[in-house]
Amino acid sequence: MRFVLDPPDPSTVDDLVREAHHAAGLGFDAMLCRATPTLPASLVTAAAVLARVPVLRVVAEIPLGDQHPLLAAEEAAVVDVAGAGRLILLIRPAPGVEERFLEAATLLRTALRARPFRFTGEHWTVPANLPTNNDHEDRYRMMPAPYQPRMEIWCAGVDASVALDHGFGHLADTGTPAEVLADSSTDPLRLDLARARHDPWHGEPDPLVDRLRAGRSQFGQDWSVVRADAEGMARIAGSVRPRIQLDRLPEGLADGWADGWADRSRQDQA
Amino acid sequence: MSASVEPSVLSRIGLSLWTMQSTARAPAHPVELYRRLARDAAVVESYGFHSLWTGEHRGWYDGWCPAPIHALSHAAAGTTRLRFGTAMLLLPQHDGASVTAAARTFDALYAGRLELGVSVGYRDAEFDAVGVRRDQRGRRMDPALAELFAGGVPASRVWIGGMADAALARAARFGCGILLPQTVRTRRLRQIIDMHRDAGGGPVGITKDVHVAEDATEFRRALRAHFREEIGSWWTLRGQQGFQRPGELATQLDRVDDSAIAGPAGQVADLLGELLVEGVDFLLLRLCYDFLAPQQLHEQIARVAEEVAPLLESGGSAG
Numbered sequence: 001m002r003f004v005l006d007p008p009d010p011s012t013v014d015d016l017v018r019e020a021h022h023a024a025g026l027g028f029d030a031m032l033c034r035a036t037p038t039l040p041a042s043l044v045t046a047a048a049v050l051a052r053v054p055v056l057r058v059v060a061e062i063p064l065g066d067q068h069p070l071l072a073a074e075e076a077a078v079v080d081v082a083g084a085g086r087l088i089l090l091i092r093p094a095p096g097v098e099e100r101f102l103e104a105a106t107l108l109r110t111a112l113r114a115r116p117f118r119f120t121g122e123h124w125t126v127p128a129n130l131p132t133n134n135d136h137e138d139r140y141r142m143m144p145a146p147y148q149p150r151m152e153i154w155c156a157g158v159d160a161s162v163a164l165d166h167g168f169g170h171l172a173d174t175g176t177p178a179e180v181l182a183d184s185s186t187d188p189l190r191l192d193l194a195r196a197r198h199d200p201w202h203g204e205p206d207p208l209v210d211r212l213r214a215g216r217s218q219f220g221q222d223w224s225v226v227r228a229d230a231e232g233m234a235r236i237a238g239s240v241r242p243r244i245q246l247d248r249l250p251e252g253l254a255d256g257w258a259d260g261w262a263d264r265s266r267q268d269q270a
Numbered sequence: 271m272s273a274s275v276e277p278s279v280l281s282r283i284g285l286s287l288w289t290m291q292s293t294a295r296a297p298a299h300p301v302e303l304y305r306r307l308a309r310d311a312a313v314v315e316s317y318g319f320h321s322l323w324t325g326e327h328r329g330w331y332d333g334w335c336p337a338p339i340h341a342l343s344h345a346a347a348g349t350t351r352l353r354f355g356t357a358m359l360l361l362p363q364h365d366g367a368s369v370t371a372a373a374r375t376f377d378a379l380y381a382g383r384l385e386l387g388v389s390v391g392y393r394d395a396e397f398d399a400v401g402v403r404r405d406q407r408g409r410r411m412d413p414a415l416a417e418l419f420a421g422g423v424p425a426s427r428v429w430i431g432g433m434a435d436a437a438l439a440r441a442a443r444f445g446c447g448i449l450l451p452q453t454v455r456t457r458r459l460r461q462i463i464d465m466h467r468d469a470g471g472g473p474v475g476i477t478k479d480v481h482v483a484e485d486a487t488e489f490r491r492a493l494r495a496h497f498r499e500e501i502g503s504w505w506t507l508r509g510q511q512g513f514q515r516p517g518e519l520a521t522q523l524d525r526v527d528d529s530a531i532a533g534p535a536g537q538v539a540d541l542l543g544e545l546l547v548e549g550v551d552f553l554l555l556r557l558c559y560d561f562l563a564p565q566q567l568h569e570q571i572a573r574v575a576e577e578v579a580p581l582l583e584s585g586g587s588a589g
Contacts (some may be wrong), residue, residue, distance in 0.1 A: 051308060074328060
């Protein structure tokens with residue numbers, strides 16, 4: 001199980017970077033960057049975080065369907081190269097143009113494949129070959145290529161089955177019923193796709209451990225997005241994650257884990 | 271490494287043009303190119319320059335950076351004071367709301383340190399990639415600029431790139447600065463500055479290819495080869511692609527060569543000083559090219575800061 005920190009809304013970039021450093025230090029796999037009124041372009045924010053926190057991945061949430069998907073692909077590719085392959089792109093339907101989302105997502109992924117392509121869709125055609133433009137090309141190649149060989153892309157705001165059927169990982173919002181996410185498919189291609197969920201954190205490890213075990217069992221959950229402060233992060237790192245990585249731990253192993261990490265958290269904050 | 275004295279003229283000098291190109295003549299790892307941008311930003315800041323600038327092109331074989339604000343957001347993380355500019359962001363190829371969001375985010379992250387240079391662009395292939403008619407590029411500029419200003423990007427930090435009458439009029443209309451290209455001739459420069467000031471425009475900046483060297487022969491050779499690739503591939507000369515018009519291509523390369531300021535520090539200072547005397551407010555000196563190794567680039571940054579700038583400050587050359 002991998003863990004993504006959803007930080008409390010930062011008021012400054014220093015707050016965000018502090019949270020990111022703390023998460024990285026505790027072994028979190030990634031931090032979520034989403035648009036806020038102060039920081040509306042999450043990929044610009046992601047670039048800044050990736051620059052200052054060398055080992056952490058960043059999950060950058062962007063709306064898709066309003067601006068040209070090719071431009072979104074370029075921005076993601078540049079941020080991924082600058083961050084040496086540590087970007088996870090989380091796409092969500094842009095409000096008001098939800099009907100364009102799947103076409104936009106397909107064009108985005110096509111562009112990120114790092115080879116010349118031609119895309120013909122209802123809303124976008126690349127290259128457009130507009131009669132008034134000269135130098136028509138049959139195909140277009142987006143550059144630079146992402147540094148990852150295959151850009152990790154998750155969908156949110158759509159059904160899991162829709163995301164998976166189109167070859168994207170899926171992030172389920174908090175409160176999504178398990179039966180909606182349940183997936184008994186053994187298709188190896190589907191098993192390669194990320195299954196993530198926002199999981200509530202109320203300070204106690206046991207309920208989260210139980211929820212994650214159920215998620216893994218019901219729909220193959222392998223990423224958990226949690227909102228937690230510094231102490232919460234320490235408890236998750238010290239008492240949740242160690243207990244969820246294997247199906248079963250030897251009896252007695254986990255005894256006392258919680259106290260140890262609580263001590264460490266207090267030391268870190270001292 | 272830092273200059274012991276920080277002349278005020280450095281506050282009127284920005285350095286360019288970081289493009290993150292891995293060209294056939296100078297191949298480089300893409301991740302390393304973006305790391306160099308960040309390292310170079312720290313170096314440029316340490317010398318006290320005003321700003322560091324990148325540009326935008328899309329769909330080119332060498333990975334020319336297509337998202338300048340995003341690249342700068344990564345690079346700026348290691349700085350505290352240096353300003354960062356785009357020369358130029360091709361505004362008609364973008365959605366105005368997205369550029370506004372990116373600019374506002376950069377400014378929020380970095381305390382307002384963005385200088386947004388925008389121009390209409392010219393490559394048909396780039397417009398066609400994003401489904402925009404090239405012949406409507408001018409018509410798309412004003413609404414996009416209005417969206418930027420309505421979104422909180424101040425006109426005082428926006429630079430209109432170009433020297434065509436339409437660009438000058440646009441800069442004056444919105445109260446923006448104007449960023450002139452390298453090849454503007456001195457007589458035309460005075461006309462532009464006078465017109466721009468009379469119309470109530472913002473500051474006047476000019477881009478110049480610059481290299482400090484006792485013997486600039488090798489630099490000029492490399493500069494011609496660099497621009498031959500760009501002009502030959504991208505420009506339409508007398509109705510045909512540049513490479514198909516070798517005579518016209520050579521003429522354009524001669525113009526680049528003639529307008530480049532390359533030579534000993536005193537000579538460079540004299541020529542830059544003439545621009546300031548003519549009324550230019552801001553010098554955007556292109557020191558960064560794909561064909562310069564990182565150490566060579568750092569030497570150029572140091573020489574401009576430690577040899578050229580003091581001469582500009584004192585108003586004289588070394589001899």
